[in-house]
Amino acid sequence: MTQKILVLPGDGIGPEITAQASRILAACKARGLDIEVEEGLLGGAAYDEHGEPLPAETLEKAKAARAILLGAVGGPKWDKIEDLAKRPEKGLLGVRKQLGLFGNLRPAITYPQLASASSLKPELVAGLDIMIVRELTGGIYFGQPRGIEERDGERVGFNTYIYSESEIERIGRVAFEMAQKRGKKLCSVDKANVLEVTILWREVMERLAPEYPDVELSHMYVDNAAMQLVRAPKQFDVMVTGNMFGDILSDAAAMLTGSIGMLPSASLNESGQGMYEPCHGSAPDIAGQGIANPLATILSVAMMLRYSLDEPALAERIEAAVGQVLDDGLRTADIASEGTRTVSTAEMGDAVLAAFEAR
Numbered sequence: 001m002t003q004k005i006l007v008l009p010g011d012g013i014g015p016e017i018t019a020q021a022s023r024i025l026a027a028c029k030a031r032g033l034d035i036e037v038e039e040g041l042l043g044g045a046a047y048d049e050h051g052e053p054l055p056a057e058t059l060e061k062a063k064a065a066r067a068i069l070l071g072a073v074g075g076p077k078w079d080k081i082e083d084l085a086k087r088p089e090k091g092l093l094g095v096r097k098q099l100g101l102f103g104n105l106r107p108a109i110t111y112p113q114l115a116s117a118s119s120l121k122p123e124l125v126a127g128l129d130i131m132i133v134r135e136l137t138g139g140i141y142f143g144q145p146r147g148i149e150e151r152d153g154e155r156v157g158f159n160t161y162i163y164s165e166s167e168i169e170r171i172g173r174v175a176f177e178m179a180q181k182r183g184k185k186l187c188s189v190d191k192a193n194v195l196e197v198t199i200l201w202r203e204v205m206e207r208l209a210p211e212y213p214d215v216e217l218s219h220m221y222v223d224n225a226a227m228q229l230v231r232a233p234k235q236f237d238v239m240v241t242g243n244m245f246g247d248i249l250s251d252a253a254a255m256l257t258g259s260i261g262m263l264p265s266a267s268l269n270e271s272g273q274g275m276y277e278p279c280h281g282s283a284p285d286i287a288g289q290g291i292a293n294p295l296a297t298i299l300s301v302a303m304m305l306r307y308s309l310d311e312p313a314l315a316e317r318i319e320a321a322v323g324q325v326l327d328d329g330l331r332t333a334d335i336a337s338e339g340t341r342t343v344s345t346a347e348m349g350d351a352v353l354a355a356f357e358a359r
């Protein structure tokens with residue numbers, strides 16, 4: 001059956017990087033992958049056209065798609081929109097929530113060729129392979145009540161950090177199952193020394209553990225986890241955490257791989273429908289220059305093939321092509337080091353495509 005794929009380029013470097021990833025998708029199609037690809041508007045690009053960051057038409061297309069490839073949304077142009085609901089980021093959060101994409105997988109893998117591009121000592125990161133499992137449709141990002149209002153003569157801002165047992169259990173199961181397929185170690189990250197919501201989080205993780213006797217479960221406070229990620233990151237296999245902690249820790253983990261431009265992601269619901277996007281943002285500081293690293297987005301296509309389209313061989317082929325290009329010494333500016341050849345976004349896309357075709 002033909003599967004629908006929706007590409008949402010978004011803002012800033014979004015269109016530049018999704019253009020390269022789309023070429024890889026097209027190459028998969030040329031090799032017999034039965035997909036139909038269409039594009040849509042999300043974020044600032046959608047706001048400029050329709051006055052909404054998530055127009056009804058985009059949401060409809062997203063619901064009908066088996067998988068979505070997203071570039072990134074947001075940028076200074078839209079940061080002053082007063083109505084928060086109209087900000088580009090709300091469009092992205094809307095797709096995640098509306099499609100129930102609660103399971104966010106963020107793999108931080110340090111390619112051996114890039115160990116020296118990390119800001120940490122190469123021996124600390126060489127061979128690193130961590131999977132961060134982030135809850136994506138709950139927690140403080142969505143909790144009610146929220147707002148800014150006048151109280152006792154001054155304005156107060158407030159959000160609600162809330163998780164139900166069922167929300168914790170469902171992301172916990174994703175993480176335990178992921179650990180079973182990997183190194184069988186799961187570290188649950190919380191702030192159970194202070195926050196009730198994460199006391200419950202820890203309890204639920206403990207309750208699930210006996211169902212996965214082959215997985216070794218540990219717990220860590222988020223502040224320590226941030227420190228351990230830069231002290232000795234290879235101690236981790238799978239990490240599971242809530243929406244906001246996962247956002248922060250995955251950016252920190254990205255730097256272990258050499259650049260945030262290397263970290264792909266998958267956001268999945270219960271039926272395997274997914275949105276695939278790099279973990280980084282729209283990088284307004286380099287947008288339009290043709291120098292952004294497209295590899296996180298290309299590697300997100302590999303995740304799409306693995307998790308939504310059941311094509312693991314094609315996924316491996318893309319990952320191997322990326323490895324090949326790095327072996328050949330090609331680097332975008334963010335991962336360049338002595339002795340490598342600095343290339344543009346499009347040249348990196350050309351090289352990955354050529355390596356993919358040659359395999």
Ligand SMILES: NC(=O)c1ccc[n+]([C@@H]2O[C@H](COP(=O)([O-])OP(=O)(O)OC[C@H]3O[C@@H](n4cnc5c(N)ncnc54)[C@H](O)[C@@H]3O)[C@@H](O)[C@H]2O)c1
Binds near residue numbers: 286
């Ligand atoms: N998923 C998303 O769409 C997403 C994620 C994060 C941030 N954002 C939005 O993006 C905008 C910018 O946010 P920010 O500056 O905090 O984070 P950012 O990730 O866009 O950029 C942080 C730094 O990393 C660099 N960088 C990011 N991606 C890169 C790439 N592929 N190649 C080379 N360098 C890269 C940028 O140039 C910048 O110096 C904001 O509007 C934010 O809300 C969107």
Ligand SMILES: CC(C)[C@H](C(=O)O)[C@@H](O)C(=O)O
Binds near residue numbers: 093
């Ligand atoms: C843009 C923003 C809403 C988003 C998030 O916080 O989830 C981003 O930082 C991410 O990591 O995907």
Ligand SMILES: [Mg+2]
Binds near residue numbers: 247248
């Ligand atoms: Mg983030």
